Amino acid sequence: MKxxxxxxxxxxGSRFGGGIKQLEPVGPGGEIIMDYSIHDALEAGFEKVVFxxxxxxxxxxxxxxxxxxxxxxxxxxxxQELADLPEGFTLPEGRTKPWGTGQAxxxxxxxxxxPFAVINSDDYxxxxxxxxxxxxxxxxxxxxxxxxxxxxSGFILANTLSENxxxxxxxxxxxxxxxxxxxxxxxxxxxxxxxxxxxDESGARIxxxxxxxxxMNMWGLPASFLDELERGFPEFLASVPDGxxxxxxxxxxxxxxxxxxxxxxxxxxxxxxxxFGVTYKEDKEQVVNAIRGLIEAGVYKEKLFS
Numbered sequence: 001m002k003x004x005x006x007x008x009x010x011x012x013g014s015r016f017g018g019g020i021k022q023l024e025p026v027g028p029g030g031e032i033i034m035d036y037s038i039h040d041a042l043e044a045g046f047e048k049v050v051f052x053x054x055x056x057x058x059x060x061x062x063x064x065x066x067x068x069x070x071x072x073x074x075x076x077x078x079x080q081e082l083a084d085l086p087e088g089f090t091l092p093e094g095r096t097k098p099w100g101t102g103q104a105x106x107x108x109x110x111x112x113x114x115p116f117a118v119i120n121s122d123d124y125x126x127x128x129x130x131x132x133x134x135x136x137x138x139x140x141x142x143x144x145x146x147x148x149x150x151x152x153s154g155f156i157l158a159n160t161l162s163e164n165x166x167x168x169x170x171x172x173x174x175x176x177x178x179x180x181x182x183x184x185x186x187x188x189x190x191x192x193x194x195x196x197x198x199x200d201e202s203g204a205r206i207x208x209x210x211x212x213x214x215x216m217n218m219w220g221l222p223a224s225f226l227d228e229l230e231r232g233f234p235e236f237l238a239s240v241p242d243g244x245x246x247x248x249x250x251x252x253x254x255x256x257x258x259x260x261x262x263x264x265x266x267x268x269x270x271x272x273x274x275x276f277g278v279t280y281k282e283d284k285e286q287v288v289n290a291i292r293g294l295i296e297a298g299v300y301k302e303k304l305f306s
Contacts, residue, residue, distance in 0.1 A: 001114035002047040002074075003137055007034060008104045008217070009061065009121035010054045010080035023064045024278055026287045028295070031304050033277065033287065034065055034121050037130075038073070039304055041117070044130035045138070048074040050111050052104045055079050072305060078107040086234045092245055100248030101217060102236070106229040115141055118219045118251070124287070125218055126273030127299070129153045133220045133269060140267075143222040148264035150255065151220035152180060153271055154213035157189075157196070160275040164282040166190045170215030170252035171198070171208065172268065180259060180266035183215055183252045213268060215252055216275055229254070 115137040136151045166188040173181040189198035196208040258264035
């Protein structure tokens with residue numbers, strides 16, 4: 001049973017100005033953020049990489065990174081498509097937005113047979129996250145119990161902000177035993193004159209604590225969780241109001257619902273690492289500088305996979 005790294009790379013990247021932000025070079029040798037995540041995951045012990053992409057990105061994706069990674073690790077591809085819906089459902093008129101991270105991860109069903117980690121393609125997480133998650137998945141995760149045993153990398157909110165615009169984060173509440181109590185998808189997070197604030201799904205403003213743990217969509221999941229996603233997707237689709245062409249089937253909401261119903265426990269693997277990523281076009285220069293700083297500090301080689 002192999003441990004697998006699953007990379008969600010099917011996003012449109014609209015806030016990045018229409019470009020394919022996942023494929024933007026940020027390293028001195030043309031490396032993209034995914035290169036560093038894959039490097040850290042393989043170093044931590046992961047044995048397989050699954051890329052979730054769109055069919056129309058396949059050629060560019062393989063040329064930029066896929067073919068190269070196939071030379072150093074086992075690679076598979078899954079495809080997140082708008083029209084890939086359960087029987088009885090059709091694509092609503094005007095819908096162009098992907099169905100969300102839940103549908104993305106569901107697309108890997110049949111490609112993994114053991115615990116897997118899920119990450120975003122355009123986020124840099126840091127080495128410790130991958131080490132901690134692989135250790136939990138191989139030494140502590142109980143894949144046989146009826147209640148889903150899940151883990152999550154917990155970042156400090158203040159370490160996950162962009163200087164160039166608002167961000168969306170899964171803001172977490174933690175139990176005394178270090179497990180996740182709840183996670184709330186929180187939008188438009190930014191620093192205001194009154195302090196850090198965001199908005200809930202209704203648009204209501206929320207005051208936030210900069211030290212709160214947040215999810216950056218780095219989850220460790222048992223293979224059986226894919227059955228849960230498959231059961232839940234038709235229920236989600238049936239609940240979408242007529243005319244709503246933006247509602248998404250999101251991992252944080254799915255997992256939060258399972259926690260509250262007693263069907264899952266989530267161990268928070270807290271990390272002090274500072275996140276960086278390419279949410280906005282203006283973020284790229286900061287990411288390039290951050291990578292250069294890590295190379296100068298000896299964290300990475302100039303030529304990453306040499």
